[in-house]
Amino acid sequence: MYLEDVAMLEEQQDEKLQVMRNLLKQAPPEEFNEVFNDLRLLVDDDSLMSQEAACLWALHNKVYFTPVRQEECEVLLTRHNELEENRFLDPQKQVSFKFDHLRKQASDFQAHAQEDKKGEMWRRALYEALNIYVSSHYAEGLCSVFIKDTAVRKILVACIEGHLNRPSAFWNGLWKSEWTVGLTPTSTSAQVTGTIDVHAHYFEDGNIHLTVCKEVSGTLPITSEAQTAQDFVKLAEKADNQLQADLAEEYQKMNDSHLKAFRRQLPITHSTIDWEKMVTARIVERLNNAWLG
Incomplete structure (x- = not known):
């Protein structure tokens, strides 16, 4: 019975992870952070969230051509100028740099001249x-x-x-x-x-x-x-x-x-959903569970 319970929990975890991935991939441009924070409240599992956050954040930035504007470079993040994981090229200023997708900050600039x-x-x-x-x-x-x-x-x-x-x-x-x-x-x-x-x-x-x-x-x-x-x-x-x-x-x-x-x-109920009330109720529930636990 114990092994069956473990297998069922792992299956539920995998299903939750897949749902979370799909929702984060659908985050509108420039709104990944908002979607992530809302999901974090609903999922209530920071370790699970952290498994996928960095990878999906990087994908989001590249798919939507996130602009990087700093003194050392001015370039879009895309799959075309990714040299290696989290390192990109600015061909106009002929520099490469490391990019922190979570903080949206470039660093470690190095000269990268065009040979052709x-x-x-x-x-x-x-x-x-x-x-x-x-x-x-x-x-x-x-x-x-x-x-x-x-x-x-x-x-x-x-x-x-x-x-x-x-x-x-x-x-x-x-x-x-x-x-x-x-x-x-x-x-x-x-x-x-x-x-x-x-x-x-x-x-x-x-x-x-x-x-x-x-x-x-x-x-x-x-x-x-x-x-x-x-x-x-x-x-x-x-x-x-x-x-x-x-x-x-x-x-x-x-x-x-x-x-x-x-x-x-729309909506069928002819009334809007009070999202703030739902989130507040979720937070109160978590606090009560922590207090009783």
Whole structure:
């Protein structure tokens, strides 16, 4: 009987851990800390929480292109510039650094020069053109450009991140995109592919999370580094503008129909959930258990 009880407890622990992982992976951009703290109160098991926190925190920061702005570096955290576990590259300032995902702090800066001079010319030209666009169109936006070598071609990876967090107004938003430009030595054109992701989270007396993903593709004529970079920026800007127009049109449709229906029908009880009361009751229960124990 003892072994059966142990096996059942382990199964329950594994199930609880999987549920916790799934919830943390669904944390909206810039809200991992809030989701973690809420789960910590509900799970009431710090050892279990600590098993997954660091790994999932790092994944969250890389998936949503967390910006790092310090005197020594200004770069986005992505899978493309991760050198090893918790160490990243800023190709623009040619430094590598260690990153604490929990504190969101960079340290241990080391020089990291780009050996491929020709590739660096392409990367820097694309970054300079893209940075002008991002600075004028994204509030608090940041971009980074990385270069990867394969046996056949060089691949430029451009990442853009722009977020607005307004928790006092009960909403947060993120617009990010990832672009690849393939440069083949004998080709006169470059293939471009991109993915634009938009996240909006509204949480006043409810929880509405909008996620939009758009795939983009095209080709660019390869001329000089500067001209090709300018052509790429025009392609990215056109895709951004089209998606923004589509979202504005769709939002108007939702506001005229679906959102009004939500307000009439949800919640079924016709009353809001008092989350503060539920959390307070949970804390009181834990204190009573500790006192009686």
